[in-house]
Every structure is written in structure tokens, then in C-alpha cells.
Amino acid sequence: MKETSRPSKKPNTLFFSVSATVEGGFHFLVLKEISLKSEEEESMAEDFSFPSIDPINFDLAVVGTGLPESIIAASSSSIGKTVLHLDPNSFYGGHFSSFSLHEFTSFLQSQQQQPNEEEVKDSNSSLDTNYTEIELKSQCLYSDIEITSNASSEDLEPSRKFCLDLSGPRVLFCADSVVNLMLKSGANHHVEFKSIDASFIYSEDGNLFTVPDSRSAIFKDRSLGLLEKNQLMRFFKLVQAHFGLNESTLDQEKKRISDEDLESPFIEFLTKQMLPAKIKAIILYAIAMIDYDQESPEQCKNLVKTKDGVEKLALYHSSVGRFTNALGALLYPIYGQGELPQAFCRTAAVKGALYVLRMPVRSLLFDKESRHYKGLKLASGQAVFSDQLVMGPSFIVPSPPVLSPHTDLQQEISQGSILRDINGQVARAVCITRGSIKSNISNMLVVFPPRSLLPEQVTAVRVLQLGSNLSVCPTNLFLLYVSALCDDATQGKKSLHAAINALLKCSMSKNRETSSLFPNESEVVTPTLLWSAMYIQQLTKVLEDPISSCPMPDGNLGYTNILESTEKLFQKIYPGEEFMPEAKAPENVDEQES
Structure with missing residues (x-):
């Protein structure tokens, strides 16, 4: 865990993995970078069109880029699984994010408002009739919000100079399991x-x-x-x-x-x-x-x-x-706790995981016969499929009775979708x-x-x-x-x-x-x-059935309990697989440096 100088962090930088190439035995990810530096540019960026995802079949789909979700994505990629990592937000980290002052205030204020049910134009509405769509909803996990300012706006400028943790106070112990995991996976190369x-x-x-x-x-x-x-x-x-x-x-x-x-x-x-x-x-x-x-x-x-x-x-x-x-x-x-999920996202991307931000999930797809989860319907209208699904803690998941063969699936889920246990x-x-x-x-x-x-x-x-x-x-x-x-x-x-x-x-x-x-x-x-x-x-419980759902930031100072829950969830998804295999050093390092 070395302390070294680092160039200034770009404000509001988004990375979308849009393609991958293989040259000379090395796997290269091509990233599209969008930097949003002002509210005017943010409003202009809203006019972008949803990207088309190719391929559409994955071993694992992860919705949300909080720390547990990012660790699971990195670990799954490390054992050779194909991973699609989505986030409806324009930032990494979810409930583990670090925001500028303006973004932090906006996020908390948004928690006091009812979500707008905006109609999204379906650009690819064709879907196999063998699937039932179940709308994916979310619940608010923040309440009793009070924001007080005793200073002029000039005293707190520039807003982007702040990196405010949503889940603070939080630190890492030098010898704890999260530090060991970062050293083992190579994620420590992406954070200081x-x-x-x-x-x-x-x-x-x-x-x-x-x-x-x-x-x-x-x-x-x-x-x-x-x-x-x-x-x-x-x-x-x-x-x-x-x-x-x-x-x-x-x-x-x-x-x-x-x-x-x-x-x-x-x-x-x-x-x-x-x-x-x-x-x-x-x-x-x-x-x-x-x-x-x-x-x-x-x-x-x-x-x-x-x-x-x-x-x-x-x-x-x-x-x-x-x-x-x-x-x-x-x-x-340095730069806040939001750097940790980003470090594991970068680790997963190096292993081939595909990342798309600002991509809401409209619904889950269930097989009408087996009643098992099969895939996702995105806000773009595109359907993508995966063998396994992991979601962030804010999403309301179908309750276990969904899989009962004796009732109508659509009706039961509309009645049985449950809030996360508090x-x-x-x-x-x-x-x-x-x-x-x-x-x-x-x-x-x-x-x-x-x-x-x-x-x-x-x-x-x-x-x-x-x-x-x-x-x-x-x-x-x-x-x-x-x-x-x-x-x-x-x-x-x-x-x-x-x-x-x-x-x-x-x-x-x-x-x-x-x-x-x-x-x-x-x-x-x-x-x-x-x-x-x-x-x-609110402190929510981890859900493992029928769909895996990750924990909220807990009340502890460190990350030990969160990591234990994350590892348990990974083992449930991939029994017998090694959790975060040790990253191999690049070959011919000396030749490359010379």
C-alpha cells in the first residue's frame, strides 16, 4: 500500500467498455470516456442514445456497482466467467460512492422525492413469448435527511474539490481481509x-x-x-x-x-x-x-x-x-471510499467484464415453464441473458413463492415482490x-x-x-x-x-x-x-434466494463483515470456486520495462 503522487482526478468521469480486441495474445479493452464538468454539459449528455450490448449472453449479470457487487464481478471474471456489469447511475460505487458537494446534496435530495415513472421508448420490443417480464423496482433506504449550511456558496467552492463518502465514517485496517484481497487481486494498483x-x-x-x-x-x-x-x-x-x-x-x-x-x-x-x-x-x-x-x-x-x-x-x-x-x-x-469499488471494477474490466453505466434495468425475465430467472430487459428495450444475477441492495426482488408452480407467475409476483428485510x-x-x-x-x-x-x-x-x-x-x-x-x-x-x-x-x-x-x-x-x-x-439483509442481492454499507468502521457476506454470496453462486484467485504478474515485465 504505497503512497505515491497521483494526477488530479477528473470530475464526473464515466467509462463504458464498448469493445475488446486481442493482439499478440494480450486482451485489450477499448473504453469510451465521457467527462461531465458542468450542469450544462450534464443536460446535454442526457440526449445520448443507449448503446447496444453485444454479445447478449453472459454467465453473470450484475446490477449496481457498489463494493460487494464490484468484488463479485472481479472475482467471477478472474475464474473465467463472462460478466455484464450494469448500473442505472452515471457514477460508480452505488451506496459506497464518493460525491462532489453538489452531487452529494443532489443525491440526498433525490431520496426525499418519489421516483418518476418515465416511459422509456422501446427500441427493441420483440421478445420471445416463452418469457414473462417482471418489472424491477427499487426502494429508498435513506430517510430523515437534514442539510444545513452556515456558509456562503463561495466558502464551499469549487464543489468538485470535495469527495464526500455516502457510507462514512469508514477506514481500512492495515491487516484486514479487504487489504489482503486487494493485494491478492491486484486492485491495489488502482487506488492509493x-x-x-x-x-x-x-x-x-x-x-x-x-x-x-x-x-x-x-x-x-x-x-x-x-x-x-x-x-x-x-x-x-x-x-x-x-x-x-x-x-x-x-x-x-x-x-x-x-x-x-x-x-x-x-x-x-x-x-x-x-x-x-x-x-x-x-x-x-x-x-x-x-x-x-x-x-x-x-x-x-x-x-x-x-x-x-x-x-x-x-x-x-x-x-x-x-x-x-x-x-x-x-x-x-485518497479521493474517498468510492475509489474502492472502482478499483475492483477496473480489475474486472482487465479480465474481460463488460461495463455499461446509465443503463437502467426495466424488468427481469423468467421462463414461463420452469419459472426460473433467465435474463434482463434493459431501458433500451434490448434483452440480455445470464445464468446468474446479482443486484444491489436497493432493488426489490421477487419473493420465494414466485417459483411456486400452482399460481400465475405475473399475478403472484405483482403481489409477492418484497421489500428488503431491514x-x-x-x-x-x-x-x-x-x-x-x-x-x-x-x-x-x-x-x-x-x-x-x-x-x-x-x-x-x-x-x-x-x-x-x-x-x-x-x-x-x-x-x-x-x-x-x-x-x-x-x-x-x-x-x-x-x-x-x-x-x-x-x-x-x-x-x-x-x-x-x-x-x-x-x-x-x-x-x-x-x-x-x-x-x-437502513441496514438491509443479504438475500440469496431466489435472486442474490448484496448488503448495504453496515454500521462498522471497517469492511470485514461486508467482505464476509460478499464471499459467502459468491460461494453460493459458484460453489467450490476459488474466491478472487491471485492475480498473475505480467509476463516479460523486465523486457517491457527495458
Whole structure:
């Protein structure tokens, strides 16, 4: 994960794979590039005609270019499957996209409007009567949207200088499975990263303390007493010994945590280690990144077991120091999280996947006799066929009873098409500020443990601050991403507002107890909130039958759970196939370079 210079990103660039040629044994994709730089040009671009897709038969069709869909497309292409990847949008990424300020505002505002049922002229209406067409619909997964601006339009110009993540806050751990997948597939060649400079935890007395997440950080931390440092160091050594880090096999067996302890609640194991409340909060919420209040089992929706907790700690510790140019455990992609799905789309395109943006799917095609899925009817009127179908999380898919042979297919689907099952919700906020929370620190993570802000706050609140050195905002401005799992919009937004207000107050007061890692961080700084957007995002479940449907961005800081769900979905589609085979290095590299 090297950090190198990169030319400025073109605004609103679309790529359509329109043809492929083979020359000298090498497979070349011919890409048509359209750059939309203004609203006038955007309106002009609306007059384009839908491209005709050739061939029309594929092993896999994927609708939506979110991260899970893009990974499945890349993995399928890597095992030799023919893939058609469509997106009704004019941008890559779906719910994992990064937008300019204008695009971000437009997207959220569009979620508050009823979709227009526009009639699309059918340029190729002939269809075999053996198929039944089922209209494909979508559901809105965003609600309670509030956009507030305290700045003039000049303060936030140019809009295209912003890359706002729809699913923030989100980072990658240096040692997690997504980074390994990118290295294995070669997707890392299409995206660059910088490390998050520091992590802080909020205390109930209103101060921010540096998270002591390594031996050197513990040694330098001035907010911990000598006893607390020894307790934390001893616990970290216990976790490292359990996983055999720097230990022989014999020593590892002797120092493993017992099976009984591994199955017990993590909070009970921490208490058993005689750790004080302050140390437990650091371990639970700022390193293991646990969401729900573990101190209140009766109200906790996810009481974490010790085996899961120590695995999270091991991931964090393995991430620290993995890359020499990463300051800590966390990475963030330059130009925003939307670069990740694009990286996997490029990986799939190199393997021969065909990409078409701004191509809505009008309906699904089912065989009248077998009642199985067969293909898609596109907005252009063209029918394309595939053995398998994967769709993004917003689409409403036919319910399982569709395949019943005892009722009329068209009638049953019109009655049986179901909304995606909602599995909770997450409150998100994006803020633009002038000035950093901590002086001399651009990119940082702040964790508010449960009940540190409000008595009724049952989940942790996470805030990720990013600066212009990540090419996500203009110079002297900063982005704040805030999120918290919640049961309802009122509860979630209350926690977000409390966190934002606390940060602004924190930054205006001197903190003499913070770590000496950043000697100037106690200087008085006064960030100004210029703009904010707050919204509630639904968390949908993955659907596997009868048609595969991918997950929404979850409430976690990282991508581990999303990748696990994606891999499981891939194995369901192609049982026994290797998930993302390792990319082979180009042949005769030395000759080409010479």
C-alpha cells in the first residue's frame, strides 16, 4: 500500500467498455470516456442514445456497482466467467460512492422525492413469448435527511474539490481481509492510501485522550498512571501470546486463553483481568471498535464474546506497523471510499467484464415453464441473458413463492415482490469545517464510548476527520464523518448532535493531559462548522434466494463483515470456486520495462 503522487482526478468521469480486441495474445479493452464538468454539459449528455450490448449472453449479470457487487464481478471474471456489469447511475460505487458537494446534496435530495415513472421508448420490443417480464423496482433506504449550511456558496467552492463518502465514517485496517484481497487481486494498483494520523477517545469529563494502542504509545501516554500502563501492557501481551505472536508453539499453548474464557462475555473477561473502567473503555470501544454498551447486558443487542473481542484486538495490533509508511493501524483511500469499488471494477474490466453505466434495468425475465430467472430487459428495450444475477441492495426482488408452480407467475409476483428485510439502521452525518479539531493533525479518529455523551446513549459514536492531503476537500477545510447505530431517527440524531457539539467545545479548551505524541495538540483551535448533512440509513439483509442481492454499507468502521457476506454470496453462486484467485504478474515485465 504505497503512497505515491497521483494526477488530479477528473470530475464526473464515466467509462463504458464498448469493445475488446486481442493482439499478440494480450486482451485489450477499448473504453469510451465521457467527462461531465458542468450542469450544462450534464443536460446535454442526457440526449445520448443507449448503446447496444453485444454479445447478449453472459454467465453473470450484475446490477449496481457498489463494493460487494464490484468484488463479485472481479472475482467471477478472474475464474473465467463472462460478466455484464450494469448500473442505472452515471457514477460508480452505488451506496459506497464518493460525491462532489453538489452531487452529494443532489443525491440526498433525490431520496426525499418519489421516483418518476418515465416511459422509456422501446427500441427493441420483440421478445420471445416463452418469457414473462417482471418489472424491477427499487426502494429508498435513506430517510430523515437534514442539510444545513452556515456558509456562503463561495466558502464551499469549487464543489468538485470535495469527495464526500455516502457510507462514512469508514477506514481500512492495515491487516484486514479487504487489504489482503486487494493485494491478492491486484486492485491495489488502482487506488492509493494514506494512514490516519491518530486516534482519540472521549472521556466523560469532556477531554480527548490519545488511544494507547501500541507499546510505544503506552510508554509515551501521559494520561495513564504507571499502574494503568502496566495493566494495559500486560493485557496486550496476553492477547499476543494467545495468538502466538512472537512465541514458539510450545509457549503459545501454555499461554492460550482457556476455552471457557473464550466463550464468556468479553466484558467479564476484562473484569477478571482486574482492569479499571478507563482501560476497559479503551479496549472495548477504541481498539476492538465494539458498538453496544457491554456494561449493560440487559440493554445490549450484541454482547461480544471473548473470542471475538480478542480477534478484533489481534487485527488491530497486526495492523500497527504492517506498512512502513503508515503511522498507525488505519488507512484511508485518497479521493474517498468510492475509489474502492472502482478499483475492483477496473480489475474486472482487465479480465474481460463488460461495463455499461446509465443503463437502467426495466424488468427481469423468467421462463414461463420452469419459472426460473433467465435474463434482463434493459431501458433500451434490448434483452440480455445470464445464468446468474446479482443486484444491489436497493432493488426489490421477487419473493420465494414466485417459483411456486400452482399460481400465475405475473399475478403472484405483482403481489409477492418484497421489500428488503431491514436489520436496523445507522445515523450518519457529514460536516465541513474550517479548522481542525486538533491543531497539526489532519486525519484522525475520535470514539465516544456508550453513555459518554448522554445517559440514554447505548451505542458508541465514531467521528472521522479528514483533511485536504487526502484530496477530499479544499485546503484549510476538513470533513467530519459521524455515525452511530440506533433504534430510531430521533435517538440517532441526538447522539450525532451531541458528538459534534462536544468536539467543537473540546477543540476550544486546552487539554494538558493529552499524549506527548503530538506536542502542539493542546493549542487552542476554533473550527467553524460551515455545512452539514444528517440522515438515517437502513441496514438491509443479504438475500440469496431466489435472486442474490448484496448488503448495504453496515454500521462498522471497517469492511470485514461486508467482505464476509460478499464471499459467502459468491460461494453460493459458484460453489467450490476459488474466491478472487491471485492475480498473475505480467509476463516479460523486465523486457517491457527495458
